[in-house]
Amino acid sequence: MPYEPTTTTPHPHRWAALAVLLLAEAMNLLDATVMTVAAPVIRADLGGSDAAIQWFSAAYTLPFAVFLITGGRLGDIAGRRRVFRAGMAAFTLASPACALAPSTGALIAVRAVQGAAAALIIPQTIGMIRALFDGRELARAMGSVGPVMGLAAVTGPALGGVLTHADLFGSTWRAVFLVNVPLGAAVLLASPLLREDRAARRPRLDLTGTVLAVLGTGLVVHPLIQGGALGWPGWCRALPVVGCALLACFALHQRWRGRRGRSPLVEPSLFRGIGFPAALMASVLFFAAVNGLMLVIAVELQVGLHSDVLTAGFTLLPWSVAMALSSWAAGAWLVPRYGARVMSVGLLALLAGTVAAAVVYGTGRPGSYPWPLLPALAVAGLGQGLYAVPFFTTALHHVRPHETGSAAGLLNAVQQLGGTLGVALLGSVFFHTAASGAHGSAALTGARNAFCVAAVLVLATAAATAFIGPRQQRSSTPAGLRPGVAGRTDRLDGQG
Template identity: 65%
Template sequence: MNLLDATIVQVAAPVIHADLAGPASDIQWFGAAYTLPFAVLLITGGRLGDIAGRGRVFRAGVAGFVIASLVCALSGSAGMLIAARAVQGATAALIIPQTLGLIRAMFDGAELPRALGSIGPVMGLSAVCGPVLGGFLTHADLLGSSWRSVFLVNVPLGLAVLALAPLLREDRAAHPPRLDLPGTALATLGTGLLVYPLIEGDAAGWPAWTWIALAGGVAVLVAFWLQQRGRSRRGRAALVEPSLFGNRGFPAALVSSTLFFAVMNGVMLTVVLHAQLTRHADVLTSGLTLLPWSCGMAVSSWVSGACLFPRIGAKLMFGGLTALLAGTLLLIAAYAAEPAHPWAAGLALALGGLGLGMFTTPFFSTALERVRPHETGSAAGLLNAVQQLGGTLGIALLGTLFLRTGAASTALWAAAALLIANGLATAFMIGATVPRRRGRAGR
């Protein structure tokens, strides 16, 4: 449910906007309002599970997610929907961090790797099903629900999860950490000040307040970093372990993750907007347009994990970025040639999807390779957070470029530039891990 909701609404967003009215920037907020609180509250959600019990926090998160989904479905205005989406994202941040801990509490021995291994296919299935399911449910107009069924589908699923939740074994940290509420507030304020003007600035004509907000966002995030270092020096729990940044490769991994997921989410939104607003395709057709992208990612993820990554290693990420860049450039050419060669866009999206799977499979293991055991929780939480933040920024940036120009090519050229920058960050990340490997080989 959590992963589907990050993508399922993108296909339905233009239909929602047509029904509820409001400024065009609302199309971006329907997605960003979910991913932004999801990103900044993930680490705090994990700490709450350590303190109050992962099973208890998991159940509270699912209950909140179901209620927020119902409010989304019943929303009568864009503002109400955006607010409910923000609550959805916040409750998702309570759920996701508990899953690994609960699995570790319930399984051991040979069962544990099989249980953990089930997560990957579920994530891949979510990536494949999200856009297509969003298009299908909206087009089906079940009982006259139109786009509202995109949110209503969470209600029976969530109730089924709650019915099975008593089977979960309660688990909490032996030495629960303290919450860092000031750090959470600073991170939320800083990222909000960055994202809000990126989405609203173009429609407003980029007045002075947008630039003040952007500068303020940077200043608040600098204050957040100083606050985290101060807490760590005093021996108090911090959201982010500052020692992570002593490893040159980890900051590069954060930059690479942000850029990659900005491209992934931004290109998906661009394709949907082009299909519905430029080609005037219906919502089901626009959802099916993304099927080659999703299927390419699913196939590539499996092949990369089973065959390519064990042989090629971290350098496989360069192959993924190259395929994604080639797919993006081919998509620009395909859109320029429309309506001739209608198959070209599908081929471009399939190639891009193959690149997605080739990159994501080796990325997380490479990013965490030099992380020390006591830093693992903070590192994993931070990587997940910047993944969601990158997706939010991609929606804001590429969505704004499309809505401003009405041309998908403008947004896609920006995506190509982000991929080139991502290649540089990835090279730096991989380079930081090579000396250690060579050192091990020498020993």
């Protein structure tokens, strides 16, 4: 439903409250990116199969994706500040539990709790920003989100490498979770600065739809990660079919609730045209490519090249820095001037960087650091920023006002789902090849194969993007729904 603030009285501490919300957003992104680098070290310490490396990330992003819209609904019903504080408390408490995990299974389980807690936190932030600010101040507040998230994206991999390598007090990888404790405590202590806010018309929870979404996506993702380790038995091949059937049931259930006048998790009217479904498909494919590749890069360096975690973290810096800079340039200049055409340039750069990296891996020598990989990753990061900024604006261009919250929440959810699928798919491609031959050369071949698959995903993203439209979009979209203005590259949060 559309966002309806409960009051428009200016909040005396609104800028301090904004800092609290931005810190919460940054914590969420940092927790995902530091894990990308630290995962091989964690597996080496706690044991487990190669699939465990994928599960350390997927166990977080999967519940985050499937509970994201429900988390937004809870904020509408119970109050966004209240739900935000509950989610932050759960997230903060789960962080030391992750650090103290005695086994791989225990860590994966607590990571799932973290992901579910993040699904309570993130949908509330944009709603509370809109409750705190109005007019030009709202545009300034929204514009501050992009730089903060860009900084978190840049520092995340390096921070994961530094914390793990530093081995503070013998903590090794456990420090990447312990850093959340003081940050989460600071957010909770400052949370009284936030203004309570809820929807004027409270929707109802759709528990049946949530269960169908959780089971359907879980049954699709699980075999992609575990199938290779188990030798793809018959039941493992059947699970994705069952999962897709449950997701089809979810779609039918949403349509049924809409016809009955109840509150569906997803507005069925969003699927009457081809534009928004194409945007969802493009989001899944795009974030599957970029998230999956980051995992493959970090793992190949540590498993195949036997580099330390610090080297892996700093190897990802060219990608992150280029992505942050291109996002800023796209939001400040390129998108207002050239509109949605910037997306085509972004995909072309991402494809060029992906293919160049595949060539580097294909011609690399086992045991030698792939220096030519760094400029290839910078080109790929440049493409990611140029595509992501106008993408969200274009995807929401034809969405009607009463559909905006549902559309934005669904885009957020499928972004996380795409990242989960990318980690599962590209990680499985890498590990399947890396386990089939001499470890150094096989790892290079596995990385090359993963980048080739990612190139196909980028081409498929381009095909889906062609159906989104419009081709020439200027800056007429409201600032609150324009990630290009903020330079934001990760998501656009809305209330469901």
